[in-house]
Amino acid sequence: MQGGFRAVIHKRERIGGTLHPAERVRVAVRNDPPAVSMIWEAGARKDIVGSTPVAALYPYTDGKTPPKADPAAMAAWRPDAWLESGKWKHVEVKGDLARAAARYCITDSGFEPAMLRTHAAWKRAKERGDPTPSYLGLKPADELGGRACHVIRRTCPHTEADSFALDEERPTDPKRVARDGFDQVTIFVDAETWLQVGTELKKANGELVGEYYFGNVELFPDAVPAEPFAVATIKAVPAPKR
Numbered sequence: 001m002q003g004g005f006r007a008v009i010h011k012r013e014r015i016g017g018t019l020h021p022a023e024r025v026r027v028a029v030r031n032d033p034p035a036v037s038m039i040w041e042a043g044a045r046k047d048i049v050g051s052t053p054v055a056a057l058y059p060y061t062d063g064k065t066p067p068k069a070d071p072a073a074m075a076a077w078r079p080d081a082w083l084e085s086g087k088w089k090h091v092e093v094k095g096d097l098a099r100a101a102a103r104y105c106i107t108d109s110g111f112e113p114a115m116l117r118t119h120a121a122w123k124r125a126k127e128r129g130d131p132t133p134s135y136l137g138l139k140p141a142d143e144l145g146g147r148a149c150h151v152i153r154r155t156c157p158h159t160e161a162d163s164f165a166l167d168e169e170r171p172t173d174p175k176r177v178a179r180d181g182f183d184q185v186t187i188f189v190d191a192e193t194w195l196q197v198g199t200e201l202k203k204a205n206g207e208l209v210g211e212y213y214f215g216n217v218e219l220f221p222d223a224v225p226a227e228p229f230a231v232a233t234i235k236a237v238p239a240p241k242r
Contacts, residue, residue: 028228
């Protein structure tokens with residue numbers, strides 16, 4: 001299926017037990033062939049060597065040579081790196097660096113993976129006989145510019161944790177589940193497009209685990225503009241202001 005979308009994601013995540021500051025990211029997703037570009041407008045974090053990835057491109061290729069890493073790898077753009085050779089950082093999409101930077105894999109970006117993840121989890125809950133999710137009504141979502149959304153909340157009888165990627169098994173180690181898991185899931189379904197444009201994950205005590213809101217959504221049923229996935233576009237993203 002061709003097509004895809006562009007949007008601005010407002011997100012905040014708890015990773016490895018640490019709740020990080022809010023991020024605002026311009027994202028573009030193309031379905032066929034798969035591609036994702038992400039440009040941080042706010043909240044970009046420094047990596048372990050002190051450089052700041054302000055954009056990411058998956059898969060990365062300059063159009064002339066294959067990626068230095070696996071063809072399914074992404075590359076992070078770090079314009080503040082000291083060496084020119086270090087401005088592109090090649091990252092395995094399921095490697096340790098990727099898992100330390102986000103709760104979910106870049107290959108699962110987009111509405112379809114998010115809705116598949118929700119459907120699978122809620123189907124398992126129904127089969128277990130968990131309490132039925134609560135419909136909270138049609139409400140304007142402040143985080144989405146007041147767009148009308150159907151708000152649905154599921155309370156988990158036991159703490160749950162998502163897998164990093166859709167094709168991986170969900171964590172079962174008790175310590176990891178306790179650290180990374182959640183007890184309440186609230187989704188926001190756009191009343192016009194019927195897309196899951198918002199997700200909130202919280203612990204039983206109300207602590208935030210993750211929140212994701214897709215605003216300024218532009219849908220492209222046929223072909224997504226090529227510009228967001230161009231290396232030149234990513235390289236034009238400046239270093240963060242100090």
